[in-house]
Amino acid sequence: MATDHSSLFQEASSNPERPYRAILFADLSGSTEMKSKTGEVNWLPTIGKFLDITTEAITSHGGTVVKYLGDGTLAAFDSEHAADAINAAIRIQEMLRTENKHTLKECLATIGIATGHVVEYQAPGGGLDYVGSVVDRAARLCSAGAPQAIWVDSATVGSANMLKVSSALGRQLDFGPDDYLTEIEEKVRLKGFPEPVRYREVIWRQEPAGAKNGMLTEAIEKQEGTSGTGRQQSAATAQPPPSASNAWAHQTPAPTMDGTVKRWNATLGRGFIATNSEYGDHYVDRRFIVGEGDLTEGCSVRFIPLPPLQEGKQPLAGCTVQEGNRIQGHFQRVFPDKGYSFVDVIDSRGNRQALYVHLSPEAGNRRPGDPAALEVCRNYKGIAGQLIVNGEADREIRIGGTDLDRDGVLHGEPA
Secondary structure: OOOOHHHHHHHHHOOOOOOEEEEEEEEEOOHHHHHHHOOHHHHHHHHHHHHHHHHHHHHHOOOEEEEEEOOEEEEEEEHHHHHHHHHHHHHHHHHHHHHHOOOOOOOOEEEEEEEEEOEEEEOOOOOEEEEOHHHHHHHHHHHHEOOOOEEEEHHHHHHOOHHHOOOHHHHHHOOOHHHHEOOOOEEEOOOOOOOOEEEEEEOOOOOOOOEOOOOOEEEOOOOOOOOHHHOOOOHHHHOOOHHHHHHHHOOOOOOOEEEEEEEEEOOOOEEEEEOOOOOOOEEEEHHHEOOOOOOOOOOEEEEEEEOOOOOOOOOEEEEEEEOOOEEEEEEEEEEOOOOEEEEEEEOOOOOEEEEEEEOOHHHOOOOOOOEEEEEEEEEOOEEEEEEEEOOEEOOOEEEOOEEEOOOOOEOOOOO
């Protein structure tokens, strides 16, 4: 006798006591490509090993495997055990990393976890199954993250006792509860959800995995409706096309602030910048550093001050540049007759600032929108840029408080 799914779901959805569950969805990344390139004798054992790993990690942390979906695993945890769901996800990733050094090859997973009320029903084949927006949200978060990512929605963060979360990296570096999640809550547009979904990434390795190629995430802004400066863009779309030179020349630079790198954790890629402003220290991570490199404690930086992305946190330093670093930008305004220009630089979230750059005769003819390679430097006005020409910084010479170019010719100040 065929199962009457319509009646089954109608009965389940009419139950006013919908259980609150943490739903975990783990998927094997790149499995379709793997199947198309290799024979079954090669990829079937890989998928089998992946499913074994997910099962062991989930059940050992108190979860229940609901079902296997091809090369994916759906699991459920009681809501008070959301931290166990996070630990199970970390365990999956750590076991895969170990196996990839031995028996497996490039077997990577993406994991999404969402928490909330679900529709629970008795599956025709036996056992409980779950449907609803929470299940969909876990699956969509999983599909949006890059390989090795663990994305958890805001409800999971709120439900989880982060004191119980643990990882090999965390034990080695003596993580606190806050260190297991990215500092910034972000939101992502997911298929089937009218509003962006808020999420955090779990830190189980040295750097966040981020989003899949082409998937844009947006940093949470303190005030809805604010534009540009606090919003993430992909690195591919952050830089303007050369043909946009006219529009580029009329962009208004954001106000900037100078500071000193107070603390920097190269493993986690984040730290704090000390300032003399009334706002005190500013938080920064690689996504808000031009070029996404590391900072050096004690070095001078310039950045765009942004509001805190979470209530009670330090304000954010966007579009951060550090003295001595080499970065890429685009000419914004050029004054060849006066011997200087302004070059726009941008971080991966779309925050931009303009750096003053001296132009020597060796710099050639530059137009708004042209690319520029810079070394961040300091002149008498503060942080500026030195144009890199033929691999060397086009340095200015400082004599007695006066700016001279390499030929000893005095050049004027910015108008």
